[in-house]
Amino acid sequence: MKKLFAFSLIAFGATYANAQDNPLMGFTSNSSAKQLQTEQQFDQSISSERISATLKDLSAYPHHLGSPGGKVVAEKILKKFKSYGFDAHLQPYKVLFPTPKTRLLEMTAPTRFIAGLKENPLVEDPTTDQNGQLPTYNAWSADGDVTGQLVFVNYGLPDDYDMLASMGIDVKGKIVIAKYGKSWRGIKPKVAYEHGAIGCIIYSDPKDDGYFAGDVYPKGAFKNETGVQRGSVMDMVIYPGDPLTPNIGSTDKAKRLDRKEAVTILKIPVLPISYKDAQPLLTALEGPVAPAEWRGALPFTYHVGPGKAVVHLKLEFNWDLVTAYDVIAKIKGSTYPDEWVMRGNHHDGWVNGADDPLSGQTAMLDEAKAIGDLLKTGWKPKRSIVYCAWDGEEPGLLGSTEYVEDHDKELQQKAVVYINSDDISRGFYHAGGSHALENFIGEVSKSVIDPETKVTVGERSKAHDLANASSVKARKEILDRKVEPIDALGSGSDFSSFLQHLGVPTLDIGYGGEGTGGEYHSIIDSYTDYNRFKDPGSVYSAVLAKTVGHAVLRMADADVLPFDFRNLYTTLDGYCKELVELANNMRESTAMQNQLLKTNIYRLAADPTKHMDAPLAKSEVPAIDFSPLTSALDALKASAGKLANKVAAAPASDTDHKLLNEIVYKAEQQLLSPAGLPRRPWYRHTIYAPGFYTGYGVKTMPGIREAIEQRNWDEVKQQIAAVSARIAALAQYLDKAAM
């Protein structure tokens, strides 16, 4: 009989070499020592020089979805996987992908101005002047030819329209201009449309993304005056992937919606522009001065509009079906071939995409190379390893979503974990994902050394949190942490469908914080820029490869899969407390606001020469019964504890482990609601979802949280029941495993 490890909480600062005394999660003392040896070998194969060379090669030409360059990149990746010993193939999907046919933005009054809509190429950066670049646009904008008065709407979020309303300004029949930032870009035109706007312009203000932040390209890393952020505005919070094939893979023979039925395509034309193009439009605005927090860094007084400024926006797109080439590469597991440890990163860019996605993609390819090198030494993973290079992430997670929808049953059966990465840069480790994997990835973060400071990446990340904490209290809390928390995941990369549609345990891992710049989705996201400003020599891509590589290898070889549902309980308990506090705060502030309204305070405090209405009275927040949720959490706490005890005492027979492992990795599926989230059934996870009005930004326990935020008190009750039912089901399910 082998001596079995415990699901131990590894204290911060635990070192790398004490496998005998503190075996890795999921390993025995012996298998742990062997695993660490394997990782050392793996690390020796990782080469930042090779990663950098691959980055230069793959970023040499534009390689967006459906482009010749994109296909070349997919084929190069395929060839690499094959050469490393993977069983690899191209997996094609036919997806809708709009590209621009007509782009016209002009101001017709009070003066005439035609927007350039062109990023200036730079002699200092050779790939900025290439054929085949996608013009600056937002994919999934509607076709449209609209003319209207212009209104500046800050970041274009619901609160901004409330502020406009209090200033007596509406956007019905008008064109809005919003700043990039604060939310995912797709929220802006959606909210504009909800408020009656007929068109939406999004620009990069130099305050958020330009000279205010730092020297502009090519002197520095930040956005220069003609820089434009391309990007998708698909209404991805309803469902991601091909708008024509929700819930199913967009194979050749898939039944497609008519384009008009696809609710994730925008209803109004939308166009991103540079700050150079925005300046004449903004300076022509009249009306009140914009609120102080709305103002950017352009050298004039920001007004809200409207006024004499009239804008004409004409956009037409080619609505073509194109082929997305996912690359799927497998190593068959020696013991559990039907348990898949999955790893992915997309390969399509908006233009040359050196950072986004190639900084992550090249790391992933080097992991594959290192795994190939291990294979050559005779090592074999217990579980199957599946590497995925996704196409069409940029327009809306197309390649990953179609693959997941196409293989939903198989993945729910076999996928042990999905580990994602995307664009990274020099700096600090961070991770997000399924909280039952929080201890596991925390342990992994202590197995990789940061090249700048020579401490583990986990330690450095904690140091960053400590140094940047805003109060002594916050610092004390960080120092007192027994576990380094991982973030909850919203959207914005290829993990979404695995986690939120299928309930596959997910991790998303990255590095950043020291390579900020303005290249995102522009022609500046080049090898030249990347190597100067983001991660010279691809040093941190190599660190990413080691971090994710260790995670993949440990998941592939663990005796018992390293899940710990006690962390999930603690996290959910924290969410529950947040929701109680959110409701209490809303109740208090609503009561206070209504009291001030009754006593006329806002009118008395207002300047009568300015139009500023008092806020609207809101319905009082009722008492909310959270007891179903707290009861379910109590049950989960007990079950997670019992399971942890069972694992600690488990006999070392392989059969037992297989059963236990299978139960454990499928457990997260218990958190899926069959009905999905209100008004967006594709999203089935009751704990994690992108926010309906944040986009990429996560809302945890989204059914309850968004119902509270939207003051939908009946739905709050229903959703407390729905979420509690799934947590209670998970508790029961874990009890079975613990028996």
Place this chain on the structure above:
Amino acid sequence: MKKLFAFSLIAFGATYANAQDNPLMGFTSNSSAKQLQTEQQFDQSISSERISATLKDLSAYPHHLGSPGGKVVAEKILKKFKSYGFDAHLQPYKVLFPTPKTRLLEMTAPTRFIAGLKENPLVEDPTTDQNGQLPTYNAWSADGDVTGQLVFVNYGLPDDYDMLASMGIDVKGKIVIAKYGKSWRGIKPKVAYEHGAIGCIIYSDPKDDGYFAGDVYPKGAFKNETGVQRGSVMDMVIYPGDPLTPNIGSTDKAKRLDRKEAVTILKIPVLPISYKDAQPLLTALEGPVAPAEWRGALPFTYHVGPGKAVVHLKLEFNWDLVTAYDVIAKIKGSTYPDEWVMRGNHHDGWVNGADDPLSGQTAMLDEAKAIGDLLKTGWKPKRSIVYCAWDGEEPGLLGSTEYVEDHDKELQQKAVVYINSDDISRGFYHAGGSHALENFIGEVSKSVIDPETKVTVGERSKAHDLANASSVKARKEILDRKVEPIDALGSGSDFSSFLQHLGVPTLDIGYGGEGTGGEYHSIIDSYTDYNRFKDPGSVYSAVLAKTVGHAVLRMADADVLPFDFRNLYTTLDGYCKELVELANNMRESTAMQNQLLKTNIYRLAADPTKHMDAPLAKSEVPAIDFSPLTSALDALKASAGKLANKVAAAPASDTDHKLLNEIVYKAEQQLLSPAGLPRRPWYRHTIYAPGFYTGYGVKTMPGIREAIEQRNWDEVKQQIAAVSARIAALAQYLDKAAM
């Protein structure tokens, strides 16, 4: 026997007409009703039309200290007082006043640029193009001819230099450029000098004072590209007034210091410039990008410097003795001629000075007119009323300080109260001063109706606080207030020497918040600007006249002077709690910071490609014994309570009141420390002083507070003893009055 009133706490919202049931503080039911009648008559004499006409007349030409226009204004004011029936005279003082002889600012490398140093006149504003304007400069700059590298120092405060040090940058032998704002301007060159700089440029960034804030003049009220804020940089936190005659009046025969001995004159040359002049200098800076909070609204990346940018600054001044003409105007009291109710506002401007000081000065003149009208009806004040129009406030409170120093003994004997105003604009009532007058002035604020909202100015001010409070908690606290708090006074206007040098009970009253703009100390501070943007038709100057007029009349006619030391106790108790919390927070954060330093956290969190040193380790904060202070406060609480009871039960004989009144109005002198504040003995008030590193901004219990902030632990102990002794002395003194 007359029925006597109590020092009643008047609840918020109490109305004006219930004198019978709720007599005014200091009045009986009968005398209260009569007083309200007098005030109604007074109000009928106040005319915004007349105020506006006076404003136009007095602002027609530049009228700074020592100018022909200044003398004309003083004489016009004198004539008005006389015509209203006051016994008025000009009181001259001979004071030092530097004016520019040479002003040169040029950049000599990397490119050549000569600063314009000239505000552009505007055809839209006729008085902007007049002879006799003072050029743009900072009075009390040193003469100097310096050349050096340029460094941008944010607002030029001590923390900014700490940040520079952590970036590896010092200013020794260099010229600094600082933004106007955050502190009083005089702090900037002083701190620059302390850090070894050889010159200091201060500019108005459009973020704080220019197009970011709103449309610029003449389209809007904000500072345009050539606008410059003139102003004094005298080291006024050591002592205000003529630098050559500290502590004594600068009469003809006064013994004067040599200019070199005058510590309040700056040691390095200082020059204020416009953002148009600043832009070439700032864009030429190299070195690290400025921290985000340092950056302004000019359209480029702010760097800290130094680098190739070399600046040549040459300044020479005429160091002339000029005559300051104070105007002193008296009405003799019928019952207590040797009790003086004093009222003041300065009359000198930097240029035309429509807002600063004439918005307050013209209100004061209308009060005098209305008092004159009352005299004609046979009314006579019980106490003497003394109106003062000060000269030379702008260069450093010269006129008021010299008068106060010249009459110190008489004022300590006779001055019942000094009520100050200065520049005001449309908006909200606010008051600061001696907290024993908090209830009194709160009651006055409920006797004047706001013209925009038709509620009392006190109610509107509270509505403003409520609407702008940042949290539900803050709003609850405001709603729960039994008394509307008044601010503690620092410096920046003529109350300083009355309150902080002599301990005369003081109030400073103003209006504002709805007339913001960029005219301050520039050629734009004109009648045209004022009447368009600050207070059209001088409506709020009339409101100020009514507010201060009621205060003057009530103080002049009260049966018992309306002081309540219970408010003082409550306020001081609050300061004591703040100090305890300040020390506790510093202790906690120092301990935490030292812990993080020991574990190397800052280095681990830093980007090694950027120079950013960890903060310096600081000495741990020792335990501090505040018990002397809390004991003294306990005694004050008891004494203030006893005195309030005595006043409530006082028999109504005139003799008794005289004695009681005299004790009460001199009580604040008990809070003066004979030794004065550390390193600035001129400031003798132990409770209120301008901050050594804030300038205008107040520091309460300054001896203790600044010793804590400067981590001077021995001095903390000494100052707790010193402040406690004065509070205990006041308690004893009040006990005598209560016997």
